[in-house]
Amino acid sequence: MDTPGVVIQRLPLYLRCVKALQEQGKRITSSQEMAEHLGLSSAQIRKDLSHFGEFGKQGMGYDLAYLHEQLERILHLDRRWDMVLVGAGDLGHALIRSGDFVQRGFRIVAVFDADPHKIGQPLGPLVVRDVATLSSSIRELGAQIAILAVPAGAAQEVASKLAEAGIRAILNYAPVSLNLPPEVRVGHVDPLVLLQSMTYYLCPEG
Template identity: 60%
Template structure:
């Protein structure tokens, strides 16, 4: 994988070798900022820009330009101070690093109000995350349609996960059943979970879990009010 820098003295793009990093070598907080950079680069491309600098990204994101350069340096030399990044190329490299240069099949467990909202959130499909199966344990919901989805019995999770080679799942069930759902998903082969249930899951260290609890975020904000 090669990065590119835009030099002051010439108009061509010079290729620079990027580092091949083990994921364990990169701090998790750095990985967490890469999607933010990716989103900003997409906005700049949509605005018709071709070249940007860390200072411009910093102004848009509220992150120091030094931090942006340091974060990117974990993966290679994509630019130099005082020069610019070729936006499309840097965007494409970040997509490869995050492995979002491909499509991902996603399972959704929970067909309640929250699950319904998640299933119809258009940005998942736009960014390559395609919900392909929706599960629920409520007999009144099993077999019913939820938009384009036919709700499946949660008992079929192992078979469907394995047959469709699903590695990512979203949990949108009550807290008292979230751990059991997570255990079933992991045993079936799921490696990453986006958890909306207000509970911390007990999972093996190799399983990635991201938590989304709006109440926790609101409680953090009220501290400053």
């Protein structure tokens, strides 16, 4: 039984919703409450969850603490994930400085760049490494996730090297569609594409 990708992509939203409700002091919820929160249908939430087991009680709804725990287990978020960052530019700096990832169990353990001026420089608690040492460093660190924050022109080449080095998931900030073996997962952060598809619906005069 392989669960559809669209379902998997919604699970983190469910988890976030559960956390938000818990922060409101709630202890239980219902598929309907979550649906209103997330703008989905309650049936979809129930069906999605049913792929992984039965987490609720008829008439009662879902225990938030239990659902929280189960979602983290399913998504393998009940552990820390080490990531490597490639690209020590403005974006790379911002990603290191922001604590968003760390707070959620994702830690950047190495930074790489190709620019000789940047290599060896400190960046937060890390020192920028030479991208030429990518492969050996990754194997040494055992990282499975990489953040790609390099210019568009270099993205495909670096991504291929990451895949060769054993990286199994890439969070891609470069505005390029990566061509990689299917066993490597890619998540594409692409604000420009989002803007460009929204303007389709925007017309200067209605």
